[in-house]
Amino acid sequence: MAGAMGIFVQIVKRDLRVASRQRSDLLNPLIFLLIVVSLFPLGVGPGPDILARIAPGVIWVSALLSAMLGLERMFRDDFRDGALEQMMLLPVSLEVSVLAKIAVHWVMTAVPILVIAPLLALLLNLPMSAWGVLWLTLLLGTPVISAAGAIGVALTVSLNKGGALLSLLLLPLLIPLLIFATAAVEAAVSGLSATGPLALMGAFLVITITLAPFAVKAGLRVSVN
Amino acid sequence: MAAETLENSAPTILLAASDLSSIRGERTLFANLNMTVRTGEVWQIEGPNGAGKSSLLRILTGLLPAQAGDVQFLGQSIRQCRDQYHQAMLFIGHKAGVKPELTAIENLEFYAAVQGQPLQAPPYELLAKVGLVGLEDIPAQGLSAGQQRRIALARLWLTQAPLWILDEPFTALDVAGIALLEARFAEHVATGGAIVLTSHQPISAARFPLQQIALRYQH
Numbered sequence: 001m002a003g004a005m006g007i008f009v010q011i012v013k014r015d016l017r018v019a020s021r022q023r024s025d026l027l028n029p030l031i032f033l034l035i036v037v038s039l040f041p042l043g044v045g046p047g048p049d050i051l052a053r054i055a056p057g058v059i060w061v062s063a064l065l066s067a068m069l070g071l072e073r074m075f076r077d078d079f080r081d082g083a084l085e086q087m088m089l090l091p092v093s094l095e096v097s098v099l100a101k102i103a104v105h106w107v108m109t110a111v112p113i114l115v116i117a118p119l120l121a122l123l124l125n126l127p128m129s130a131w132g133v134l135w136l137t138l139l140l141g142t143p144v145i146s147a148a149g150a151i152g153v154a155l156t157v158s159l160n161k162g163g164a165l166l167s168l169l170l171l172p173l174l175i176p177l178l179i180f181a182t183a184a185v186e187a188a189v190s191g192l193s194a195t196g197p198l199a200l201m202g203a204f205l206v207i208t209i210t211l212a213p214f215a216v217k218a219g220l221r222v223s224v225n
Numbered sequence: 226m227a228a229e230t231l232e233n234s235a236p237t238i239l240l241a242a243s244d245l246s247s248i249r250g251e252r253t254l255f256a257n258l259n260m261t262v263r264t265g266e267v268w269q270i271e272g273p274n275g276a277g278k279s280s281l282l283r284i285l286t287g288l289l290p291a292q293a294g295d296v297q298f299l300g301q302s303i304r305q306c307r308d309q310y311h312q313a314m315l316f317i318g319h320k321a322g323v324k325p326e327l328t329a330i331e332n333l334e335f336y337a338a339v340q341g342q343p344l345q346a347p348p349y350e351l352l353a354k355v356g357l358v359g360l361e362d363i364p365a366q367g368l369s370a371g372q373q374r375r376i377a378l379a380r381l382w383l384t385q386a387p388l389w390i391l392d393e394p395f396t397a398l399d400v401a402g403i404a405l406l407e408a409r410f411a412e413h414v415a416t417g418g419a420i421v422l423t424s425h426q427p428i429s430a431a432r433f434p435l436q437q438i439a440l441r442y443q444h
Contacts, residue, residue, distance in 0.1 A: 003341075010338045014324070014331075021326040021364065082320025088288060090339050091312035225289040 007092045011100035018077075019108045025073060030112050033066040037120050048125045055124035056134065056185035060178055063113055063138065064145065068167055071149040074105050075157045075220070084157070084224055094220065095213035098154075102146050102212070110142030126189070133188035133198070137181040140201040147212035148173050154219030177204060236263035238300070239388050239419050240285065245294035247280050254280055255440055258294070264387065265414050267433050268421045272440035278423040279319060281440065282392050285421060286316045298388075312340070315386040319393060321377035325366035329357050329376045332365060337383050348383065355379045355405065371397040378402075381409055389413065391422040407432055 019026060040058050044050055078084040087097045117138055121131050152170040156162030184197035240262040247254040254277030262268055270278045283289035285296055287303045287310065296303045298310040323332050330347050337344045352358050355375045357368075365373050374397045381389065395403050403426070410420055411432040428435060 006341075007339050010335060014327070014335045017331065018324055018326045080320070081325060082318055082322035083324055085288060085316070085318055085320065086322035086336070089286060089311050089314070089316055091308045091341070093308070225283065 004092050004096045007090055008096050008100045011087070011097055012104055015101065015104040016107070019104065025070065026108055026112070029066040029069040029109060030116070032069060033062050033113065033120070034116070036062040036065070037123055040124065051125040052127060052189065055121065055126040056130075056182040056189070058124060059117075059120050059126075059134065060137070060141075060181050060185075063142075064171075064174060064178060066113070067109055067142065067145045067149070068170065070109050071105075071145075071153055071170075072156075072163060072166060074101055074146075074150055074153045076153070079157045079224070084220070088220065088224060094217045098150065098213045098216045098220075102143075102150050102209075102216075105150070106143050106146040110138070110146065113142065114138055126185075129191070130185055130188035133194045134185050136194075136198060137184050137201060140198065140205050141177050141181050144177055144201075144204050144208045145174060147208040151212055151215045151219055154216045154223060156223075157220075158223040177201065180204075236265050238263050239298065240421070241297045241300075242285065243295055243297070245281070245284060245296070246292045247277055247284060247289075248292045249277070249280060253443055255443075256293075258438075260438060262388070262419050262421060264417045264419050265434070266419050266436055267410060267414055267428075268419075268436045268438065269428060270421065270423045270438050270440065273442045276440040276442045278440055279392055282316075282390050282421065282423060283318075286314065286390055287311075288316075313386050314388045314390060315380065315384045316390045317377050317380065317392065317394065321374060323365050323373050323376045325373075326364050328362055328364055329368075329379070330361055332376055333379055333383060336380050340384060340386070342383065342385060344383070348379075351379055351382050354382070356402070371399060371402065374398060375402065378406060381406075381413070387418045389418065389420045389422075391420065393423055393425070395424055395426045 037058060040054070041051055044054065075084055078087065088094055090097060114135065117135050118131060121134055126134065149170060152166045155169070156166045159165065180197040180200050184194040184201070187194040187197065238261055240260075242258060242260045245258040246256040258281070260268065270281055272278050280289060284291045287296070287307060298306060298313070303310045324335075327335075329352060333348060333351075334344050347361070349358070349361075352361060355378065357372060357375055357379070360368060360372065365376055368376075378394060378398075394406060398406065407429060413420065414433045
């Protein structure tokens with residue numbers, strides 16, 4: 001047998017290779033994020049004070065929406081070409097394969113956001129003292145989006161036009177994340193400690209990463225039959 | 226594990242389905258269906274479109290739960306021994322599971338590795354045999370339907386799984402492809418394997434014993 005770890009690695013390798021051949025799908029959410037963030041100074045006026053005040057919210061809302069853009073891809077293509085069925089027939093618990101899919105989705109969507117986060121902060125004139133906390137909130141929050149998103153995608157993958165339903169299902173679940181993430185950055189901007197909201201985000205992360213694979217598994221079993 | 230233990234001469238019961246019933250929507254596809262698949266047997270499930278052939282196959286693989294009844298692999302319910310069963314079973318469905326962005330070799334390497342028999346070298350001989358030579362570097366989406374089907378079916382030459390469950394394996398294949406596949410079936414059952422398949426094509430039964438189940442379209 002290949003073992004759980006071996007299969008995890010194989011799925012990650014294959015999916016990274018597949019993703020590297022669909023570059024436009026990867027770039028689109030990132031370009032969307034950049035456009036939204038760079039439009040805000042034009043829309044609300046370039047006053048540095050206003051921008052700095054809305055920066056945490058703007059960055060987080062656009063990061064959330066851009067992550068939603070590519071979310072469907074996590075299982076949709078695999079569902080269409082039959083790779084999802086084959087994944088469910090691997091000699092390993094489905095949770096392992098699901099974790100691999102979540103990991104790949106996070107690497108392909110969140111890591112680019114983490115890389116350009118300083119640029120976004122600069123565009124919106126976020127005080128440099130808060131950059132570290134912004135980056136931490138994105139680091140803690142994006143895996144939650146990938147993992148919770150996987151549940152929604154698993155439930156809607158067999159629907160033809162599941163996109164709108166997916167957003168309706170997921171956004172309410174992610175609102176607490178948004179609130180604590182922006183609270184942490186705002187605390188840092190005003191020179192307060194951001195430890196509280198960051199700790200709560202860490203708790204979200206642990207809960208979703210450990211429980212989401214089981215929910216995804218149940219969702220996939222309902223969708224694929 | 227199963228490949229060695231099953232190659233002895235006495236036929237072993239690989240898969241046993243008892244009292245299976247399936248209901249899709251409000252229609253009963255079949256009820257109280259029993260079948261016993263022994264090593265060395267080929268089972269063909271026949272029936273008109275919509276009779277429940279694919280549903281039956283998917284119940285046998287464990288992808289679809291049956292409304293009633295149980296499927297047992299080597300005497301154990303497949304729900305209890307899912308991982309061992311999936312190790313010993315190869316399913317190629319209506320959707321072949323070939324990633325269109327990857328080449329034939331990359332697709333085959335993935336499936337070989339996750340089944341625990343990673344390829345030591347690119348399988349050029351196999352690709353030549355299944356008629357994909359010269360197309361190694363083309364992503365599968367650039368190939369024809371029949372060629373994509375051949376990528377999926379090439380897994381049959383790489384696997385050591387004793388039980389194959391194949392949904393319409395002959396679809397989109399040309400005459401030579403069908404002959405090649407039937408030869409592989411004969412080889413597989415001769416070495417202690419078993420096959421359950423659906424097909425609208427008549428299978429040349431001379432090469433191996435063929436058991437048939439006919440499903441009727443029920444209103």
